Amino acid sequence: MKIFHIKPEERSPIIILMLMFFCIVGSSITGSSARDTFFLTQFEKSLLPLMFAVVAAFMVGAIIVYNRLASELDLIKVIILSSSFFCLTLVIIRLNLNGIVIPIFYAWTDVIISITIFQFWLLANEIFDARQAKRLFSFIGIGGSIAGISAGYLIRPFVKRYGADDLLIPTIVMIAMIAVFASF
Numbered sequence: 001m002k003i004f005h006i007k008p009e010e011r012s013p014i015i016i017l018m019l020m021f022f023c024i025v026g027s028s029i030t031g032s033s034a035r036d037t038f039f040l041t042q043f044e045k046s047l048l049p050l051m052f053a054v055v056a057a058f059m060v061g062a063i064i065v066y067n068r069l070a071s072e073l074d075l076i077k078v079i080i081l082s083s084s085f086f087c088l089t090l091v092i093i094r095l096n097l098n099g100i101v102i103p104i105f106y107a108w109t110d111v112i113i114s115i116t117i118f119q120f121w122l123l124a125n126e127i128f129d130a131r132q133a134k135r136l137f138s139f140i141g142i143g144g145s146i147a148g149i150s151a152g153y154l155i156r157p158f159v160k161r162y163g164a165d166d167l168l169i170p171t172i173v174m175i176a177m178i179a180v181f182a183s184f
Helices: 008-042 045-070 075-095 101-127 130-162 164-183
Strands: none
Touching (some): 008 130, 008 164, 101 164, 130 164
16 A cells, blocks of 8 residues: 555545445446436437436436535435435336336436435545545546446346346445445
């Protein structure tokens, strides 16, 4: 660790943040893959531009609600509560994945991805000062790189074996792990 200029008191937060970022990137890739698969198998691709507008509307609404609720709470509590809420909504969506639920899921996935990434970097900035960030954030980013590589290689065999419907399971598990890592 000395070669990397990581101090002993920084090791634990870096490892936890790397694992947390792994889960964020992994859930974003698996969630986006599931979202695209469900949408494009049920709807015409010509509707995608409309979905971008729906995503923007969902995002505005979600951010307004998020800001009102999050302003009163500690960031760790917000991450735990929002991750739990995201898991609950994804379980409900998975159980009702047809019709209008698919476009809702499409937009909701982008909301989840945006909020979890935003929360993660807020947390990382609370843990490390600017000088530490310059030195350490690249190590934290390794978790996301590993998730991107892993998800890229594992999605196809996973879907082949379990089906696209079950692609939401690893997404939900990784979002739940975000809350667990935040509590540490």
